[in-house]
Amino acid sequence: MAKADISKFDDDTGPLVAEGADEEVIEYNRRLYEGWVRWAMAAALAIYAFFHIAALNGLSIRDMTGGVVNLPFLPRLPMESWTYRTVHIAGATALGFLMFSGTSFSERTGTGRDRLFSYLAYALMIPALFSLGVTFWFQSLIAAGTSWNGMDPTIQFNERWLFGIPLIGATFGAIALSWVHQRPRTRVNPADLVLVVAALAVASYLVTIYNTPIRATTGTSFAPLGISLAGIAGTALILELTRRVTGLALPIIAGIFLIYVWLGHLAPGVLNSPQIALQRFFSQVYTDVGILGQTTSVSSTYIILFIIFAAFLQASKVGEYFINFAFALTGRQRGGPAKVAIFASGLMGMINGTSAGNVVATGSLTIPLMHKVGYDKKTSGAIEAAASTGGQIMPPIMGAGAFIMAEITGIPYQEIAIAAIIPSILYFASVYFMVDLSAARIGMTGMRAEELPKVKAMMKQVFLFLPIIILIAALFAGYSVIRAGTYATAAAAVVSWLTPYRMGVRSVAYAFQIAGSMSIQIIAVCACAGIIVGVISLTGVGARFSNLLLGLAGVSQLLAMFFAMVIAILLGMGMPTTAAYAVAASVVAPGLIRLGIDPLTAHFFVFYFAVVSAITPPVALASYAAAGISGADPMATSFASFKIGLAAFIVPFMFFYNGALLMNAPWLEILQALTTALVGVYFLAAAVQAWLWGKAAGPLTRVGLLVASLFMISGGLLTDILGLGIAVGLILINRTFGPDSKTPLVQGRAD
Template structure:
């Protein structure tokens, strides 16, 4: 009986429930079945492709119309993007839903159905081209007949259908449980773009991109494809990334008129767009990662979610930290760190865990803005926790060529420093407010949860497999299979239906990140094809001649600015293309430069004025969004200093002897403690006046710098801070009150 009572004493339930966005359609009946099957097959297709399987090899039956794996790289990425576009347009609406069928704009729906004619013409023409090429037809961009056919039977109808359907979709309104006609047209256009590009890139034409020999259809397909990507990104991730992408696209053609380092040579639209939908842009590093590592770990996360591991993580965090002062806030740190590592988006993690932790933080005495800020800071930190790092580690490995395991190891101390700093900030805030922890009968039983520690097994297997030298894909597959096996030891056993549901969930979860990565690919394409990245590097070099610290500060500002309003993955991908090359040219090692950029791209989620994680938390807490973002910035303030430590002390990134690494880690932790004490005004169990706070901050900065002399200076300043605290406080505390 005692065991059952302990098992019943749980707090977190529903953490693994699927979050439903405001503009997401909720289907029923045959529509639900169709979308569920499509989403499940989309995710399963990636699993099969990544594991090198084929349906024919599994069944022993030769089915030539089905894909064989592994697929050719470009074709795989094109299908990857097209599938997300199709699902995304059918699932996510472009505007608000009407309350009932009376609010539908049926005339616009009929107009949109008319646009299906040019969309189907473009798709049919692309298939006709494929049959011709398969029959031996010679294809060249300078053949007038081919150019005419591509322009008027493929490109023009595709543009009319794409542009018209996007415009109509903004005004068309359809009830939440129904498909919208403009979205069907956009899905057809996505298939037409993919069919044409796979057909043409399957010939020698991929080598002609950017030259007069490139078929005009490539440029026209790329224009339509870019418009589709931008529209879907607007629906699933908001306007921030779309606006930034649009600015970069305008720069391609306006750069020739700009002064100084922004000036770029004139580029014809056909030349640019014939290259942007290649591995120099949309099909480049961002899509390479989203089509392999990211989709794989989304599937892994979906299987964990289906086996209710998220509930266990949060309950485990409550058992571990619930009784400490300000307990729910510390629970948020642990739980959000665990969930955010896998989640891949700060704002999404806030919604998943914050709906539970934020109300509890308010209940124990935290202000609304502080409760939201703590959750935002903790969820953002999850993006830098190895081994997954919210998929950022995989993009970094793809861009730099540095082995993934080296990146994951280098991230250990920075992640510790981030969460230690947030923990100290939260603890000192709780101390100042005189908070207590939760009562033992209010938190889950540690003994009961310990018996279920096998639920950590999938993550343990993932980490062990990675560091045993297995590929990331194989380690991810093993971890996913482990999640299924582990579920059989709980009441949430995963049978065929649950596995199918997990694949369906993964397919839907992947849409946002795939759209964002493809959209970031447009920006990467602009940077690489215009050379603006190289000119920005020259600007950084010029600043470095005056001061390297000034150059780093400028790089920090640009990384945060580029990341504002963007999901972590896209923020890092863009900043890595613009800022990191300049840092490398300053002589900074590639790993250090990219970690510097990655950190600030992540921190843009809690940096005012546009802080996605803070805004999501404010929506739950009921606080003012700007006040919440300012508070989260304060809580995460130490994290804004940590990247500069990479530059001054590479031992923080595990580069050095064990003694150097241990000394750097230890002094950095002490420095973070002193910085938190100085910012919060709480020093060794008492409120600190401005003299003590100033000494603590100076000591922190000295210890964080990492050199031997600076460490000795930091220790001396810390001793002085302790002495000043004792002397000013006195027996009555009058001195402290006067100093404060």
């Protein structure tokens, strides 16, 4: 499909720097099919995404009399929740193995090695197809009235030798083969076709069993053996797909948790857990306490819905408009492209759902432009990483974090979104002040007017914000998240008709295609996080961490909260936001609640540190993604982004001491808390950037500013007055006794 050029909106628009920003990012291990295979894959992705819209909105095919038509071998809509989640994961897993290679690509085919590996894959296809066929036989037996239970020797034999052993052999054999069998980028690996069949076999069996009363026996000795065997194969498939789409960090963490299941009884102290049998664990891991639990519940509803919404914004070129609008408003200010990154990356990151993914999407544009106006490579990448990470805490969507929190806590979504307003303002204000003061310190200017879109022309197109406005209005009007997201998605298509790039049937199909493509990574991540959550639930390690926090609180509550912060960051390292929060919430949040902290405050505390783990050294996914674009050292970029996002590490501690920061106070107190916290954040930025009121700040002045900022962020009339007094005194002293010249430390603008 031809790419649209947003510059055709208006001849007087001016240069548009965001052209191509909506183009799909191609991962290094993603296959690029050709010919009919390409179109078949595109159709499969589009159908997969549309299936979710249909299922979530209760759509169904009806005959002439109004009756529901159930097509053979296709899921029935609306679907029971466990069945829907199983199909959701199976579809993403099958499509993921077709999209992403397990190893690097090679153009050499027809060699002896290639033929040998292909023959091995075809051999593994036999047991995979056999196990899939057996699931249909099981379906027919159950439909005929066979009582299915885990104690019947015949059923146990059939499940072990006709279904489970062939499935596990094919799964693990094909995974190993996919690591060494290199194929051209345009062709699928036969081993991956085996994994597709294995994923379908797992789903087919589980859908069959979970639609019978036997589902209630999971985790007991009465559970059919097949559930455990399907769980083993399904877990392996999820771990392998997660490795392909995110790298090794998350699968290794999940692997450590799986090992803990069997070795936890040997661990000392708080880590000691009861011994758990293999069959009991795997018969329960693929249930709502594990893979089919809260993380998949959210990925199969809210996350997939907003991925489709983002895809429609991308296909209608609205995303390019957002970035151009940001350039028109802030591009001429000192350090203009950096401020554009704050605005655009925050807005798109709110919808995108992954910090690193948003860095790749918007950073490819903003990072080179930041470097152009004078920022070094390290700082350019750090600013983009910090801004994209902030999008995950920006209401109303919060990268789907608000919906996950609502799912876990039972707190209404609207209450969570409102509570996030002030913390997100403080975060982005801090990043803005950091950027502005850094630009002032090195004497940086902005971009020239002739390099930027014209504000007047951009304002004529402000109606392109309508889909987001409709989304917010519908959510706060009391519509369900699913209905509001569907309306916003439809609005994105309708709005495009007010531009030269009207979305027709082909454009809508393309939007669903890229939605299906974009969803694979986050679905795999959420399913993998479900494995970890299942381990935490079954071993009881979360409750033991709660007891540990209670013990620390007996010494110092601040010490307990600091320990909770460290655990949340460590658990979040290497994980996308949704997975990081889901895991941290299982381990840390219950302990904070037992300390007497309000559930909303406790979960916000955990959520913010899970989010900022993306810019926390040594494993900072967003910073590493930005460094890959800027060409800077990844670790140096991590430390720089950590410094820029410093407020995010301080503000959560203030939630506990000042409820007004979460909108839990009278309006006058909320207004006071916001105002003084903003001033405090400014002084925090001045301390970090060593620049105060047009002059360089010395070491003692910076320490004093840090103290003043903490007083003002913490809230309370006395601390506010004290903090403001310290800051004013430092300003007077610095202006009187500081450097005589107001000239910036470094003059610069790179043309």
